[in-house]
Amino acid sequence: MSEIIDCPSPNHDERTLPISMLVLHYTGMQDAASAIARLTDPAAKVSSHYLVAEDGQVIRLVPEERRAWHAGKSFWRKITDVNSASIGIEIVNPGHEFGYRPFPQAQMDALVPLIADIVQRHGIEPANVVGHSDVAPARKQDPGELFDWPLLGKLGLALKRPRHGLQDPHWTPGGFLLALERFGYDVSDGPAAVTAFQRRFRPETIDGIADGETRGILLRLLLHREGDALLEPRHDPI
Incomplete structure (x- = not known):
């Protein structure tokens, strides 16, 4: 060093x-x-x-x-x-x-x-x-x-961007924000939170819109942290 x-x-x-x-x-x-x-x-x-x-x-x-x-x-x-x-x-x-x-x-x-x-x-x-x-x-x-x-x-020093096995959970905009909050973000300003997430994990397109790719990336990150139980029916209310 x-x-x-x-x-x-x-x-x-x-x-x-x-x-x-x-x-x-x-x-x-x-x-x-x-x-x-x-x-x-x-x-x-x-x-x-x-x-x-x-x-x-x-x-x-x-x-x-x-x-x-x-x-x-x-x-x-x-x-x-x-x-x-x-x-x-x-x-x-x-x-x-x-x-x-x-x-x-x-x-x-x-x-x-x-x-x-x-x-x-x-x-x-x-x-x-x-x-x-x-x-x-x-x-x-x-x-x-x-x-x-x-x-x-x-190098294992920060979270990797998921690139494989992306699956769009088809969350509503509100559902995406609930998932983003669960991941760690302050979502009181929804578009700003989506933009920040994209700036970090999908920087080639930063538009503040939670499209299918953005949703899929967030889902993979949550699955990696919490396990496949996240795919259970508790998604339905979202």
Whole structure:
């Protein structure tokens, strides 16, 4: 793993939950220096545990035992204080506002072992390695559709996108949202939740419409987690 440089941020407090999640972000700023300045500014009241620059440099901003302020108002699998339950990694990228672009190989080469180390030490399951858009779908798009989630899935560090055995359960739009909530999302803004799911698991078409392929992907993900009992008649009310 790359050498980690410490650049302490004052923006943290005590955790109230055990660590069970890892949340990935992009910085969404014009360069790394601007992002670091903001993440260490007391007035900004934002931070993360780590930042990974485009050249692969890893910077530690907040100790893992402390609660960094990276997720904001967010939700995942019934957890409402995501900051307390998670470690946050900011990945330098200008984001959709300043010229979103692919994440360089050097950056991914540094990020992957960092993620592997964190999830191993804390016993974080792949389903809880998520993007900011997953935990705050109405507010956030990061790390976005260009992020290499397939690589993390291949390495067992995050959920893989199901590509085989897809079966459309023909859920109604409301039924799809119930299933998406069961999977972990906040569905209070339905179109935003569908869009966030597609950004993560079907990035080639992000339209916020729960079509047959989107439904089939979600079903396979739920089956993988819960077993074939999910195909029993309890689908009918949905």
